[in-house]
Amino acid sequence: xxxxxxxxxxxxxxxxxxxxxxxxxxxxxxxxxxxxxxxxxxxxxxxxxxxxxxxxxxxxxxxxxxxxxxxxxxxxxxxxxxxxxxxxxxxxxxxxxxxxxxxxxxxxxxxxxxxxxxxxxxxxxxxxxxxxxxxxxxxxxxxxxxxxxxxxxxxxxxxxxxxxxxxxxxxxxxxxxxxxxxxxxxxxxxxxxxxxxxxxxxxxxxxxxxxxxxxxxxxxxxxxxxxxxxxxxxxxxxxxxxxxxxxxxxxxxxxxxxxxxxxxxxxxxxxxxxxxx
Numbered sequence: 583x584x585x586x587x588x589x590x591x592x593x594x595x596x597x598x599x600x601x602x603x604x605x606x607x608x609x610x611x612x613x614x615x616x617x618x619x620x621x622x623x624x625x626x627x628x629x630x631x632x633x634x635x636x637x638x639x640x641x642x643x644x645x646x647x648x649x650x651x652x653x654x655x656x657x658x659x660x661x662x663x664x665x666x667x668x669x670x671x672x673x674x675x676x677x678x679x680x681x682x683x684x685x686x687x688x689x690x691x692x693x694x695x696x697x698x699x700x701x702x703x704x705x706x707x708x709x710x711x712x713x714x715x716x717x718x719x720x721x722x723x724x725x726x727x728x729x730x731x732x733x734x735x736x737x738x739x740x741x742x743x744x745x746x747x748x749x750x751x752x753x754x755x756x757x758x759x760x761x762x763x764x765x766x767x768x769x770x771x772x773x774x775x776x777x778x779x780x781x782x783x784x785x786x787x788x789x790x791x792x793x794x795x796x797x798x799x800x801x802x803x804x805x806x807x808x809x810x811x812x813x814x815x816x817x818x819x820x821x822x823x824x825x826x827x828x829x830x831x832x833x834x835x836x837x838x839x840x841x842x843x844x845x846x847x848x849x850x851x852x853x854x855x856x857x858x859x
Contacts, residue, residue: 583671585639592637595656605693626655657686685826705766705830707733718851729782734759738787757801760793814847
């Protein structure tokens with residue numbers, strides 16, 4: 583671990599970011615450019631003291647999990663993320679197996695959608711980042727660990743995960759999830775995370791095994807979605823997507839037709855907040 587290089591790299595990346603880059607107001611009293619340490623710490627989900635000590639060359643040896651959080655918080659590119667890992671004394675993550683790092687451009691777009699339900703999804707259906715309205719609409723889907731991080735795994739192993747959709751839509755969503763996983767498996771091949779997920783599902787769910795055996799890839803995505811919210815009831819939404827091909831990640835943005843009942847319900851998400859878990 584090169585403490586001096588690590589501290590200097592973090593400082594320069596922090597000073598290069600502007601509040602507007604991460605969805606923060608500049609405010610009339612800000613005298614210098616760049617972000618404050620406490621702002622970066624909040625973006626990384628860690629204490630200001632922990633982050634400050636690393637920048638001051640007196641902190642602990644950051645774990646890989648902490649470095650990944652710092653890379654996301656500072657909106658680092660993949661090359662910058664790899665450099666961060668190396669100067670912190672860790673091997674750079676293998677890109678073929680690590681899909682948690684979000685493209686900085688996608689992060690900048692997400693930062694500007696703070697009042698809109700939006701989230702970044704990995705290729706295996708992992709929720710990597712959500713706006714507060716998305717948490718209020720869908721629940722905190724970034725909290726899962728292990729195979730349950732994948733929405734398709736939860737769909738076939740946890741019946742509670744299906745309650746967000748009307749029952750008459752379940753068959754279609756099962757087909758969509760299975761088709762998306764098959765495409766990810768085809769791209770990644772044997773020995774991949776996708777293959778491991780398929781094996782886990784084949785062992786855990788006869789329903790998945792039956793769906794997988796059909797080789798159906800016709801229902802990959804549906805831009806019209808009906809969601810059941812425990813407080814707001816049924817919402818009919820449009821789901822726009824922005825795909826980052828290099829990372830096999832997708833930004834989903836949920837909207838409703840202005841003036842519709844679903845549009846009015848979306849406005850209430852700010853009142854509900856992120857109480858859904």
